[in-house]
Amino acid sequence: MAAGDSDRKPRVVILGAGFGGLTAAKALASAPVAVTMIDAQNYHLFQPLLYQVATATLSPADIATPIRSTLRDQLNTDVLLGQVVSIDRTARTVTLDDGRAVPFDYLIVATGARHAYFGHDEWETVAPGLKKIDDATEIRRRILLAFEKAETETDEKKRRALLTFVIVGGGPTGVEMAGAIIELAKKALLSDFRHIDPASARVVLIEAGPRILPAFPENLAEFAASSLTRMGVEICTGKAATDCTREGVALGADFIPARTLIWAAGVMASPAAKWLNVESDRAGRVPVDAHLNIDGDKRIFVVGDTAAARWRDTSFVPGIAPAAKQMGAYAAKTIRLMISGKETKPFDYWHQGNLATIGRKSAVIDFGRIEVKGFIAWLLWGAAHVYFLIGFRNRLMVMLHWLWAYVTFRQGVRLITGSTKLP
Amino acid sequence: MAAGDSDRKPRVVILGAGFGGLTAAKALASAPVAVTMIDAQNYHLFQPLLYQVATATLSPADIATPIRSTLRDQLNTDVLLGQVVSIDRTARTVTLDDGRAVPFDYLIVATGARHAYFGHDEWETVAPGLKKIDDATEIRRRILLAFEKAETETDEKKRRALLTFVIVGGGPTGVEMAGAIIELAKKALLSDFRHIDPASARVVLIEAGPRILPAFPENLAEFAASSLTRMGVEICTGKAATDCTREGVALGADFIPARTLIWAAGVMASPAAKWLNVESDRAGRVPVDAHLNIDGDKRIFVVGDTAAARWRDTSFVPGIAPAAKQMGAYAAKTIRLMISGKETKPFDYWHQGNLATIGRKSAVIDFGRIEVKGFIAWLLWGAAHVYFLIGFRNRLMVMLHWLWAYVTFRQGVRLITGSTKLP
Numbered sequence: 001m002a003a004g005d006s007d008r009k010p011r012v013v014i015l016g017a018g019f020g021g022l023t024a025a026k027a028l029a030s031a032p033v034a035v036t037m038i039d040a041q042n043y044h045l046f047q048p049l050l051y052q053v054a055t056a057t058l059s060p061a062d063i064a065t066p067i068r069s070t071l072r073d074q075l076n077t078d079v080l081l082g083q084v085v086s087i088d089r090t091a092r093t094v095t096l097d098d099g100r101a102v103p104f105d106y107l108i109v110a111t112g113a114r115h116a117y118f119g120h121d122e123w124e125t126v127a128p129g130l131k132k133i134d135d136a137t138e139i140r141r142r143i144l145l146a147f148e149k150a151e152t153e154t155d156e157k158k159r160r161a162l163l164t165f166v167i168v169g170g171g172p173t174g175v176e177m178a179g180a181i182i183e184l185a186k187k188a189l190l191s192d193f194r195h196i197d198p199a200s201a202r203v204v205l206i207e208a209g210p211r212i213l214p215a216f217p218e219n220l221a222e223f224a225a226s227s228l229t230r231m232g233v234e235i236c237t238g239k240a241a242t243d244c245t246r247e248g249v250a251l252g253a254d255f256i257p258a259r260t261l262i263w264a265a266g267v268m269a270s271p272a273a274k275w276l277n278v279e280s281d282r283a284g285r286v287p288v289d290a291h292l293n294i295d296g297d298k299r300i301f302v303v304g305d306t307a308a309a310r311w312r313d314t315s316f317v318p319g320i321a322p323a324a325k326q327m328g329a330y331a332a333k334t335i336r337l338m339i340s341g342k343e344t345k346p347f348d349y350w351h352q353g354n355l356a357t358i359g360r361k362s363a364v365i366d367f368g369r370i371e372v373k374g375f376i377a378w379l380l381w382g383a384a385h386v387y388f389l390i391g392f393r394n395r396l397m398v399m400l401h402w403l404w405a406y407v408t409f410r411q412g413v414r415l416i417t418g419s420t421k422l423p
Numbered sequence: 424m425a426a427g428d429s430d431r432k433p434r435v436v437i438l439g440a441g442f443g444g445l446t447a448a449k450a451l452a453s454a455p456v457a458v459t460m461i462d463a464q465n466y467h468l469f470q471p472l473l474y475q476v477a478t479a480t481l482s483p484a485d486i487a488t489p490i491r492s493t494l495r496d497q498l499n500t501d502v503l504l505g506q507v508v509s510i511d512r513t514a515r516t517v518t519l520d521d522g523r524a525v526p527f528d529y530l531i532v533a534t535g536a537r538h539a540y541f542g543h544d545e546w547e548t549v550a551p552g553l554k555k556i557d558d559a560t561e562i563r564r565r566i567l568l569a570f571e572k573a574e575t576e577t578d579e580k581k582r583r584a585l586l587t588f589v590i591v592g593g594g595p596t597g598v599e600m601a602g603a604i605i606e607l608a609k610k611a612l613l614s615d616f617r618h619i620d621p622a623s624a625r626v627v628l629i630e631a632g633p634r635i636l637p638a639f640p641e642n643l644a645e646f647a648a649s650s651l652t653r654m655g656v657e658i659c660t661g662k663a664a665t666d667c668t669r670e671g672v673a674l675g676a677d678f679i680p681a682r683t684l685i686w687a688a689g690v691m692a693s694p695a696a697k698w699l700n701v702e703s704d705r706a707g708r709v710p711v712d713a714h715l716n717i718d719g720d721k722r723i724f725v726v727g728d729t730a731a732a733r734w735r736d737t738s739f740v741p742g743i744a745p746a747a748k749q750m751g752a753y754a755a756k757t758i759r760l761m762i763s764g765k766e767t768k769p770f771d772y773w774h775q776g777n778l779a780t781i782g783r784k785s786a787v788i789d790f791g792r793i794e795v796k797g798f799i800a801w802l803l804w805g806a807a808h809v810y811f812l813i814g815f816r817n818r819l820m821v822m823l824h825w826l827w828a829y830v831t832f833r834q835g836v837r838l839i840t841g842s843t844k845l846p
Contacts (some may be wrong), residue, residue, distance in 0.1 A: 042567065043837075043838050059485075061836040063833060066615070066838070068616070069615060073614065079615075080574075080844060100465070133840055134841065142463065148504040151503075152505075191495045290734075291447050300660075308844075315518060393827055400819070400823070404816055412484060413468075413484040414492065415484055415487055416504075417483065
């Protein structure tokens with residue numbers, strides 16, 4: 001702090017109220033600092049369940065909580081709705097899109113990631129990804145509308161394309177989307193139509209690598225693949241999408257006619273590297289040192305999906321919610337130690353595991369030493385997700401929606417909002 | 424029916440799955456007819472609770488049910504998603520926006536109403552009305568965003584305008600919106616902000632007539648007005664909006680600076696009169712005879728908000744849900760009688776009453792002979808609305824949301840979706 005400012009509380013600015021940023025803010029609740037939380041949206045989104053909004057099981061409000069509301073009783077914290085446009089590391093200010101400059105003594109950058117199209121941004125309109133609420137309601141709209149249009153389509157080829165859903169990317173999101181769409185088609189929509197059989201829908205999961213769920217042990221990935229196949233999902237590994245159009249997806253010489261494409265193939269970090277004027281890695285992430293700082297600047301932390309933090313020498317801390325939370329908590333703790341003049345320790349990531357659901361009653365979980373699969377894994381997955389949801393209300397609502405969908409086989413949120421035209 | 428068609432079941436086409444259309448469809452469940460339900464959306468909307476979506480208490484899915492799902496077990500019924508562009512009364516076909524011509528033997532037109540700006544359609548962008556889900560999420564977005572913008576606005580005049588909410592129109596919708604917004608400001612948002620006091624928000628309810636709730640007995644309207652005033656709503660009667668802009672609303676020489684305007688002043692029926700090539704009344708409604716037919720054409724019925732049906736000689740059947748349901752049921756019953764060659768009776772409207780809520784625990788109900796007001800009326804209102812909601816799931820969810828909001832004073836669905844810019 002500058003001389004003369006000694007009475008002023010150190011200002012901590014947090015960019016992004018995702019898992020990393022929100023954890024950091026909460027960890028600073030009783031600290032002698034003035035916290036400013038800045039986010040482009042007014043809500044914290046529980047992204048792991050976003051695919052259930054996209055597939056009509058949950059409403060957006062079930063997995064989103066107003067940031068203000070979560071931090072309302074934390075009187076040292078201010079919440080600002082705004083979009084970052086630049087960061088001045090020398091003057092220590094963050095500039096927002098409305099021109100405001102927000103000064104900081106410590107900065108935590110936790111702005112997450114968006115999906116990436118590897119140089120094919122033009123695919124976004126035909127193959128939307130799943131990161132925000134508006135993405136999820138758009139994908140829901142397209143899926144439900146495809147069935148509606150198929151119902152009245154008389155051309156058999158067009159009807160097949162309307163009833164074909166291609167998910168590009170075989171990670172957890174791709175697996176979860178594929179499982180949820182096939183169940184929507186085979187169960188929830190079963191008697192709703194008169195001219196088509198929704199159960200005849202084709203769901204294709206494409207993965208460029210040799211197998212789905214590359215981050216999981218091989219036997220769990222195999223279990224997931226055979227479960228999905230049994231449910232009716234076609235899995236297509238070792239083939240990358242070479243073109244995405246309104247007519248379908250090209251895989252080299254092959255072409256799959258499909259009216260609905262969903263992108264789950266890759267993520268690109270937020271433009272934080274550009275704001276901070278540092279070189280990013282190939283995924284757009286900001287390389288950080290063992291203290292999650294950049295260039296040894298002890299006052300700037302980068303956490304969560306935006307950071308490229310080394311782990312086990314050869315790898316990086318994965319872009320998952322628990323990792324972001326640990327990084328956010330670490331940044332907050334380190335700031336507290338610095339303020340009280342104590343020594344800080346490097347960040348030590350504790351990997352709790354990877355998990356992914358396969359439809360309505362199966363999942364795979366890799367705890368490292370222990371692997372769990374099937375129904376028990378699904379129960380654990382459900383319990384963990386409900387536990388980590390923020391707010392009693394959302395926990396209750398999500399449980400009720402799941403119970404409802406489980407008992408009735410029917411997803412309740414089958415609304416087409418916005419336009420009723422396909423793109 | 425044409426000769427040679429005697430084996431074919433009579434085709435009943437219903438336009439619109441609102442209260443009138445859906446009631447008619449259900450009443451034809453076991454009739455020897457082939458029903459086609461056509462709607463521009465894929466859901467039936469429980470409009471009486473739409474203001475609670477606009478004011479962040481309920482999620483859209485809580486008050487909307489997929490039409491297909493509601494009619495799935497009714498095997499004589501087909502559901503089509505489509506927008507009507509014209510009706511050929513001679514050829515007996517309905518043409519949809521994708522060019523399809525749907526033939527009918529009987530037609531029930533139940534396409535409802537939109538809000539009307541009395542020749543000032545340019546006001547719609549600054550003063551949206553409340554008829555569809557997308558209207559409600561847009562109004563919710565504007566209300567919540569106004570508080571967000573006020574939090575960072577440094578110009579006192581602009582801040583006041585951001586914290587001023589004007590509702591044009593003092594009917595039930597206007598009263599309900601005014602009560603819900605003032606409670607949102609004074610209760611739900613209370614500790615969420617650091618730089619503004621949400622409780623200082625100004626909510627102004629404008630009514631051109633001499634008093635609010637003109638369709639109610641004077642003492643109930645007075646009760647509602649004094650309740651609203653006590654809650655902090657400013658009521659401004661006898662003044663019509665003469666201009667609506669981004670800066671506020673003009674009432675003749677007066678001007679109220681306000682960044683959020685909501686239109687609840689008038690409705691205009693759907694373009695059914697144009698499709699049917701008949702003269703509409705001033706509110707765009709189709710004049711119908713005692714059998715809800717037009718021009719004595721026994722095969723075409725117009726029901727609900729789209730119809731101008733005489734009632735008690737000097738008046739019209741009101742544009743409320745129970746009236747639409749009665750008209751829909753009448754049309755279905757009359758078609759059944761006609762098919763079995765029995766005599767039909769004219770439509771007889773049974774007015775059950777008018778009701779409106781005033782905030783979180785008061786309402787007014789006019790049952791004709793009996794009038795109820797206050798907490799008891801609010802309980803009756805709540806029970807009636809839950810009872811009339813379609814589907815167990817929605818009933819349960821709405822009750823839980825209400826209980827939650829009632830106990831905590833907090834509306835749970837405070838999400839700003841779509842853009843975070845004010846219009």
